[in-house]
Amino acid sequence: MKNIFCVLLISMVQPVLAQTKLEKALTNLENNYEQEKVYLLTDKSQYAAGDKIWFKSFVFDGYGRSPLSTTLFVELYNSDKKLIDWKTILLTRGEGSGDFQLKEDLPEQVYFVRAYTPYMTNFNEDFQMVKTIPVYNPKSTESLVVSKISDWSAKAFPEGGTFINGVPAKFAVRLSATASLPENWSGKVIDAQNPNVPITTFKSFDKNVASFKITPASGKKYQVIIQDNAGKSKTIDLPQAADSGLSLEVSSSKEGIKYTLKGVNLKEQLKNYKIVGTINNHMAYKANINNLTNEATSLIPTKISNGSNGILQLAIFDGQDNLVAQRLCFIKPGILKIEKAEVIAQNIKPTPRAFNSIDLSPESYFKNYTVLVSEDNGTPNPEEENLLSGLWLTGDFTSKIDSPAQYFSKNANTEALDALLISEKWQRFDWNSVLSGSAPTIKTNPQPYLSYKVKPINNGSLLINTSVNLILKLGKNEPVIEQFKTDQNGYAYLNNLNYDEPLEVSLFVNSADNKSNTDNLFVTVEPLVNTVSFNGNFPGTKYTLVKSGENKTLSPTISRAINTQKNIRKTAQNDIEIEEVKVVGKKADPKEELDKQLSTGMFSSMNSTIFDFVNEDQHIAGSNNILDWLQGRAAGLTFQRNNSGVNVPYIRGQQAKLYLDETPSDASMIANLPPSNIAMVKILKGAGLIGDAVVIYTMKGNMKSKSSDTKTQKNNSSVIKGYDQPSEFPIEMLDNDDPTKKIENDTRETLYWNPNLFDSDYVPPRIKFFNNDSAKQYKVLIISFDEDDNLLYDQQIIK
Numbered sequence: 001m002k003n004i005f006c007v008l009l010i011s012m013v014q015p016v017l018a019q020t021k022l023e024k025a026l027t028n029l030e031n032n033y034e035q036e037k038v039y040l041l042t043d044k045s046q047y048a049a050g051d052k053i054w055f056k057s058f059v060f061d062g063y064g065r066s067p068l069s070t071t072l073f074v075e076l077y078n079s080d081k082k083l084i085d086w087k088t089i090l091l092t093r094g095e096g097s098g099d100f101q102l103k104e105d106l107p108e109q110v111y112f113v114r115a116y117t118p119y120m121t122n123f124n125e126d127f128q129m130v131k132t133i134p135v136y137n138p139k140s141t142e143s144l145v146v147s148k149i150s151d152w153s154a155k156a157f158p159e160g161g162t163f164i165n166g167v168p169a170k171f172a173v174r175l176s177a178t179a180s181l182p183e184n185w186s187g188k189v190i191d192a193q194n195p196n197v198p199i200t201t202f203k204s205f206d207k208n209v210a211s212f213k214i215t216p217a218s219g220k221k222y223q224v225i226i227q228d229n230a231g232k233s234k235t236i237d238l239p240q241a242a243d244s245g246l247s248l249e250v251s252s253s254k255e256g257i258k259y260t261l262k263g264v265n266l267k268e269q270l271k272n273y274k275i276v277g278t279i280n281n282h283m284a285y286k287a288n289i290n291n292l293t294n295e296a297t298s299l300i301p302t303k304i305s306n307g308s309n310g311i312l313q314l315a316i317f318d319g320q321d322n323l324v325a326q327r328l329c330f331i332k333p334g335i336l337k338i339e340k341a342e343v344i345a346q347n348i349k350p351t352p353r354a355f356n357s358i359d360l361s362p363e364s365y366f367k368n369y370t371v372l373v374s375e376d377n378g379t380p381n382p383e384e385e386n387l388l389s390g391l392w393l394t395g396d397f398t399s400k401i402d403s404p405a406q407y408f409s410k411n412a413n414t415e416a417l418d419a420l421l422i423s424e425k426w427q428r429f430d431w432n433s434v435l436s437g438s439a440p441t442i443k444t445n446p447q448p449y450l451s452y453k454v455k456p457i458n459n460g461s462l463l464i465n466t467s468v469n470l471i472l473k474l475g476k477n478e479p480v481i482e483q484f485k486t487d488q489n490g491y492a493y494l495n496n497l498n499y500d501e502p503l504e505v506s507l508f509v510n511s512a513d514n515k516s517n518t519d520n521l522f523v524t525v526e527p528l529v530n531t532v533s534f535n536g537n538f539p540g541t542k543y544t545l546v547k548s549g550e551n552k553t554l555s556p557t558i559s560r561a562i563n564t565q566k567n568i569r570k571t572a573q574n575d576i577e578i579e580e581v582k583v584v585g586k587k588a589d590p591k592e593e594l595d596k597q598l599s600t601g602m603f604s605s606m607n608s609t610i611f612d613f614v615n616e617d618q619h620i621a622g623s624n625n626i627l628d629w630l631q632g633r634a635a636g637l638t639f640q641r642n643n644s645g646v647n648v649p650y651i652r653g654q655q656a657k658l659y660l661d662e663t664p665s666d667a668s669m670i671a672n673l674p675p676s677n678i679a680m681v682k683i684l685k686g687a688g689l690i691g692d693a694v695v696i697y698t699m700k701g702n703m704k705s706k707s708s709d710t711k712t713q714k715n716n717s718s719v720i721k722g723y724d725q726p727s728e729f730p731i732e733m734l735d736n737d738d739p740t741k742k743i744e745n746d747t748r749e750t751l752y753w754n755p756n757l758f759d760s761d762y763v764p765p766r767i768k769f770f771n772n773d774s775a776k777q778y779k780v781l782i783i784s785f786d787e788d789d790n791l792l793y794d795q796q797i798i799k
Helices: 021-032 118-122 387-392 404-408 414-422 431-435 556-579 590-598 626-630 667-671 708-712
Strands: 037-042 052-061 071-077 083-090 095-101 109-116 129-136 142-146 152-158 169-177 185-191 200-203 209-214 222-228 233-237 245-252 256-264 274-279 282-289 295-301 310-317 323-331 343-347 355-360 368-375 450-458 467-474 480-485 492-497 503-510 521-527 543-547 608-612 637-641 647-651 657-660 678-687 691-698 717-720 750-758 766-770 778-785 791-798
Touching (some): 021 431, 052 071, 052 387, 083 095, 129 142, 152 233, 185 209, 256 310, 282 295, 323 431, 387 404, 387 791, 404 414, 467 492, 503 521, 521 717, 590 678, 626 678
Antiparallel strands (some): 142 543, 185 222, 256 295, 355 766, 368 750, 368 778, 503 717, 678 691, 778 791
């Protein structure tokens, strides 16, 4: 958000003109505390092992998409903090997308997705995005169950942080727990010396919070007794009321934020007290009280935020610039500034496998949409978190909030949100630290895209302050020769690389006779944009693992997900069989002859795919190794990275066997095999005793590789990966008339996923999907931002 501030004049308020300690602190805040946050949208809230997790990331700088970062790291962990998979995501105007393929043998447990930009590593790790993902597996020996109500704790927070004798005070009561909170709870306030007569009572707004008001009397000790719906109760003490100080009372409305200050027994009353309002670590409001008075009231207009929603941190400082009170409040609660999608046509047929479409207006200011369409089974199931709660609430707080999306729903309780903010504290910065002049140490500055440093070595020596020739070959593109000069440490730099294919970097150094020489050359490449290890603890969840019985019960949602996986495998297998039909009597080609020469009977199968490196140029130089090269080249063959970062092959969702010259091998050994030594690769699917396998054959006798690229694969070359390219979501039509694709029961939950639906110049942006066999109504989520970062957020049920 831009730095917009208002200096408000009331009868006793004048603008602050002198360069005070507070003014210096505000300058420090503006210059040094720019920070980012991430929201991650996934296509579902729970998954079965073998599913694919589709995700869309939004990176914000305050309440607008961040211009700072172009790279986002998204990591998948198990509950033991073991890294399962990771993605490097390209951000365009703060948005990026990707996916994780879950292994079918993944144990049933809670997994966690962590997302952060390199710039975010300069700040508290607690502000990085961590999303809880429950994954179910019918073959696991343990089962995830929702925990019973766990032991909870409670705290009471006075508004503004002060509690003064004789002055009415509003308190927020906040519950917290490692697992689930009670559904509802209530409480009463008592005088500890007269506990049988309640001073006031209250009921919870939701699982998180409640509020009450009390006017304290001198010498009294107050307590709050809280009881949940299960009968469990706890008693907490209120702070001792002070005899002097300042109280702060705040209320938010569509007109603005009204605040009232009351001073009690202050030496110079409220004279020289200062009121500062910040939004996203930027000053938005500032005023100073110059007259002698014990009370001041004013209204901060909504124009301080251009009428947009968000959290205002109101801080009150005394004449010596000491922080005496602070309060968080939401701007325009209940009046959310969000646009709705303009639908100009729709064709919805809730019949099995029908084609459906929704056309959006091409005249809209919004041009790029994120769209998710899922089956809605009619059962009320309020979402726990969404983009709105991530943008306006949870992205800026580290405490656990139960179902934060409720505070921005259609029937949200604005009083509950206000009480929640009384119980929270803005922790993006600490006023006392800012006032002392301290600032965060920025070790990682935002960089445009990916950057690497290249270390060339000749005859074992570093090439310092030397001109070197680097040949850069991106994927299957033609190589480009560029000259670089190394620095005093012997490094050359490749900066601002934006690509999603492997980049081969080869080193050449001219000899004395001006001939390019590759002998005794060695090159290494190190990324300048790096991931960092996760040092904290994952948040507690409402789930626990228990031992499974022999007959494991699956929820309908997970049963459907597993059936969908079977349908996908069946469809993929049918496609493979059609592609591999051979014409009987066809004359053997060189590839067939090579196969006969290298394969024995056990490894011969009609249901195989062969890649010939002897007779065909396979252009393998752009890949790290043969396993990386195989990605996307054979139907039904996918890869997942193991803990060593090596791609492991899977066929129809099951881990494939690996053979080197028909001898069992492993992925690490295959990955280190020089591509120039490979004669043939064979993909076997359901081949007799072998089953599903990837077989690598090496050169024999006088064989030579046809791939000219492999001739230059020496130590003078290194291959680096770029951004992870997102998979394409299949828009499936399951054809009843084609017996080879006969699917008896289409149970897909996610019917449409498109993180980048563009407004074309030729046709309106169209959402098109095929129904499953049971959906009668659909949940449609549409998200977009215009050029000015105005938000379109439209979630509706379509019948």
